[in-house]
Amino acid sequence: xxxxxxxxxxxxxxxxxxxxxxxxxxxxxxxxxxxxxxxxxxxxxxxxxxxxxxxxxxxxxxxxxxxxxxxxxxxxxxxxxxxxxxxxxxxxxxxxxxxxxxxxxxxxxxxxxxxxxxxxxxxxxxxxxxxxxxxxxxxxxxxxxxxxxxxxxxxxxxxxxxxxxxxxxxxxxxxxxxxxxxxxxxxxxxxxxxxxxxxx
Numbered sequence: 001x002x003x004x005x006x007x008x009x010x011x012x013x014x015x016x017x018x019x020x021x022x023x024x025x026x027x028x029x030x031x032x033x034x035x036x037x038x039x040x041x042x043x044x045x046x047x048x049x050x051x052x053x054x055x056x057x058x059x060x061x062x063x064x065x066x067x068x069x070x071x072x073x074x075x076x077x078x079x080x081x082x083x084x085x086x087x088x089x090x091x092x093x094x095x096x097x098x099x100x101x102x103x104x105x106x107x108x109x110x111x112x113x114x115x116x117x118x119x120x121x122x123x124x125x126x127x128x129x130x131x132x133x134x135x136x137x138x139x140x141x142x143x144x145x146x147x148x149x150x151x152x153x154x155x156x157x158x159x160x161x162x163x164x165x166x167x168x169x170x171x172x173x174x175x176x177x178x179x180x181x182x183x184x185x186x187x188x189x190x191x192x193x194x195x196x197x198x199x200x
Contacts, residue, residue, distance in 0.1 A: 026169050036056065079163060080167065081159075084157070115133075130147075143162055
């Protein structure tokens, strides 16, 4: 009887020790500002994160290893990632581009679950928010959402994503980054040619 109690105690200790530890909420802290050199949009991101993207598609994460984890879950480090992308219209409407994006995700990711579109306001404009989840293992999801903001000459896309419980841990960071996002200001070019005053 005594040995059974000892075995049960050991089993309970092992079970408690194997429980996954939840990620603590990440505070916003000090932010740096990124201005895209080609398209002029601006976004703030945590000072200890890196900008790992290119002109027209900025990618923010704590390290390259975090980005690697989203591309190949068998490698890298769990964390959060935010990207800000510019999609040129090229004769298509914002609705066409958003639908094409959803179709591509469904085609490329078999374990994808898309939630219904939400109409929101971001950067002072009407926008479409699309929450999603990607099943990685029986216990782990990649969770995130995309925001599409129609501009005058292009569609602006934000993608905010976390691996496992890192999504919930980074909610405050995601909110701060979305609130900081600014569309570029389009300035009409003026002619350099001299023109006489109409009052003369």
